[in-house]
Amino acid sequence: MQQPEYSDKEILRRLYDYTKPYISYWTMAIICMVIVSGLTSLQAYLIKPILDEIFIEKNEVYFAYLPWAIFVIFLLKGICQFFYEYYLNRIGQSMVRDLRQEIFEQIIRQSLSFFHRHATGELMSRIFTDVALIQEAISTAAVGLIKNVLQIVGLVGMIFYLDWRLALFCSGFLAISFLPMVIFGRIQRRLTTRLQRNMGRLSTATHESLTGNLIIQAFNAERFEIGRFSDVLKDVFRNTIAGVKAKSLSSSTVELISGIGIIAIIVYGGGRVMAGESSTGTFFAFLTALLMTYQPIKGLTQINNAMQQGIAAANRVFWMRDHQPEIQNKPHAEILPAFTREIRFDNVRFQYPGGRRTVLQDVTLTIRKGQTVALVGHSGSGKTTLANLLPRFIEAEAGGITIDGMDIRAVTLSSLREQIAVVTQDTVLFNGTVRNNIAYGQPDSPPEKIIDAARRANALAFIEALPDGFDTAIGQSGVRLSGGQRQRLAVARAFMKGAPILILDEATSSLDTVSERAVQDAIDHLMEGRTVLIIAHRLTTIERADVIVVLSEGRIVETGTHAQLLAREDSEYRQLYKLQHTLSDD
Template sequence: MEVAWCVSYMVGPHLVRIAVDDYLVPGAFTGLALLCAAYAANTVLRAVWVGFEIRMLVSAGHRVLGDLRGATFEHLQTLSMSYFDRTQQGRIIARVDRDIDALERPLIWGPISMVSTVLLLTFSIGSMLYFDRRLTLVVVACLPTLLLSSEVFRRIGLQAYRDVRSALSRVTAQYAESINGMRVIQASVQETRSLNEGNDKIEVMRKAAEWTIRIWSAYIPMISLHYGVSGAGLLFFGGKLVLAGEVTLGELIAFLMMLEFVFEPIEEMGQLYNELLGAAAAAERVFSVLDTKPEIMDDAQACAVTSVEGRIGFENVRFRYRKDLPWVLHDISFQLEPGTTTAIVGHTGAGKSSLAGLLCRFYEAQEGVVTVDGRDIREIELDSLRRHIAMIPQDGYLFSGSVMENLRFGRPDASDAKIIEAAESLGVGAILKALPDGYQTEVGERGSRLSHGQRQAVCYVRALLADPRVFIFDEATSSLDAVTEQTLQTAFARLGKGRTTIVIAHRLSTIRDADRILVVDDGRIVESGRHEELLAAQGSYALLYSDYAHSEVLA
């Protein structure tokens, strides 16, 4: 199809040559109208074909971009938590959004433009050779220097565009961080500092973009310079040949038309080339995400489990987040029986949350074994393992949407009636019904329109609907009113009934009621037992209890 398109381009100069040499120069106007009609028809057919081609290309290009977005988002779901720990949220967003956007025009127009350019150049030079080889040499004499210059610009430009994409991702990361932390920024009166940090990153991006503009502003005039030199040479030598009677006037005019067909696609490719450099840098960043391998994957021998009792074991576990970081957990060993409630206490940074992360297999222990019902969790398929474990984070994370949509996250196939029944069974139905639109209340981003207690109520019901055998709860440290506190305490007790419950505990009331308490200090379990036993031992737990008894909150 592109061959036919290029042939239609070549028809124009040939028709002009015939019109000049056979009609205008001799002064014979008979048949000129028919020739002009053929010229117009050729132009119309080419325009219709271009419109059809644009429609096909744009449609196909957007399908490819959609597939790429889907593949990137799907791959992100498989990556381990360590990837999200070390990569800023804004940079991830930049790679799956803006970097893919940068591929749009080159992806849609790039392949067809390159094919069209090569074919048009080939046909143009072939036609020139057919007319006169001497004039063809004048035209192609400039091409080697043009190609060499283009390669130099390519090498310089690619690095410049890499710098732009990198700077853009840092700006996006700054935006995301500032927006997420706006409450803290304003409360701390740090708007100026946040603004300055953002402006510094914007300035770096501006300078990187300015460098690409300088490269681009030198490259396009260079193409025009070659075009002008070739045109001047063609007029000079071609004019001499016309005057000598060796070339007809029509052939010279056709040559000048085909000269445009040589340099116009090169200039168009230059513009596309500029975008291709940006796209190449963007593609590197997108594929750096797609090429990232999950650090935690199912072993070849891993199998699904349909049910678990909830017996949890840690055997000589050592763990650190990265090889260049210190150990977080040292030689951790304990067993939790099914249906029991265990409180894990300790100062901030002692390693409490790391234990929960290992059990959910968000991270992998470098040494030792974590077991569920006596089976190494590496022998259990990840999806299967996590279906039997529900984890409620301290901040009670909610997704944008209604309360009902967030509750259904625990069990997508649950009916409204089933969800309401679950809320009532936990005793939090009144909290949710009291919202402005009840279960249809929009929660806002991250649940910002709900109070902390309301978010916790949603998380409890969501966990109940998932019906796990193991329940991990990172208890909040924030204070609640007495009624909400009592309601949630009752809901927590009902939720944990018959399930193995692990609480990263901060409230003394929760700790006192636990079947077992694990005291973690500097990555080690230094004490284990019930509340009364540990107080009587007058060890680390007794000191913690004494320090925080006045506030009713344990760090």
């Protein structure tokens, strides 16, 4: 999907919108910054009376009170500087928190098709790396931008007050010093966009290598993965160095322009002092104010680089923020009543976005309440896709799916999915405790209900044998448990939900005989009294199904019971059944 480009004005307006809830902090910060700017200008001005009144005129009154005035100025400036930095950084951190929350909420609601199109590492890069660059632009750059602009305005005003002729002479150099910011800023943005794209690739490579480490070691592919990671890392390094070069050139150019300007001012201003047209104190106060102006101008150059990086990152983040889920509630969606009669697929057609092959076509199927229906077919026949259509993980292109006569697209997603439990072949567990995984989505469930779900899933015995029982941490994806234990926790989670409809992706094919028996017994208990849609991989496990649906190339080619389908000489199910038995006998 092509990512849109947002204008700078649009990006800045949207970032500003995130600051509106914190207007009180903005007000306090700006007041403090104005005070700091004024005191900074006053510091430069004090050079004039120090030289003229104390060192040249030997004025004792100035000598007695001026040091105290300087102390008070520095004290007030320090206090105000603390508060404006605190308030502005609090605004920036609050905005980043809000933005990260919104991006995560947007990603988590996307359809399965979205996650098929976007790598996990790329999405993680949007949430962390890109938002971190926005945070840098807001918390550091925006803070410095306002501060430096106010200081420049105050100091330039002081320069014109002290000697307007000399100020006009040096204004040309001040204007020229802003040119590097514009030129190198554009270069920095292009480099940042390229860098963030490569950071997404790096996150993807890292995620795949860490999650697939077992396969990597099994295939002796460590060297290959190290090379793949190294190639992406080299691209990141080249982009980063190019950015550093642009940033350094920008600062160096400003430094050179400033140096030339100061030389010209010393020559011109010194000539006016020697001609008696200006006092020594006025000239040095002017020069001090000018040198103090140099620092915020140089700071603007660095800030501009950070701002360009932040804008480039914001472009990617706002695309993600604006990417609406393909599957969401329709206006005036209704609550789906409790399931009582039947589920119907009516001439359903589906093709994955960008895919060339139609995965499902003209699928019509009725599942009555309490029935167990098994989906059978070769790999790629559309079994999992058909099951994923029911909870609207993906959306049918044509045809319709109804529950008790209600189109599932006309009901709320939450009420639809509330009535469906899913047990997948690849068990998904979260990095937490046994208790949290069983009660997933129901954190306030009473302990008795959790224990009962574990007992019914044949999981209570092994849970109680764990070091901390239900409070044992199971690690990422449940790595501290065996395959059979993980699958029984998934069954217990389905028991906890208590949904009347169960989608079961056969989950026992990779287990040893003892574990398979325990898991299958738990699944048999889970199926009791429920309407079950089984994605079958081994035909021996679905012989007791009420209806077996055979899929081939996205079409239903036959339906019936196990006995009925085996009795047909030309049955595709019979051929599949014989093939599996032949392979198992071998």
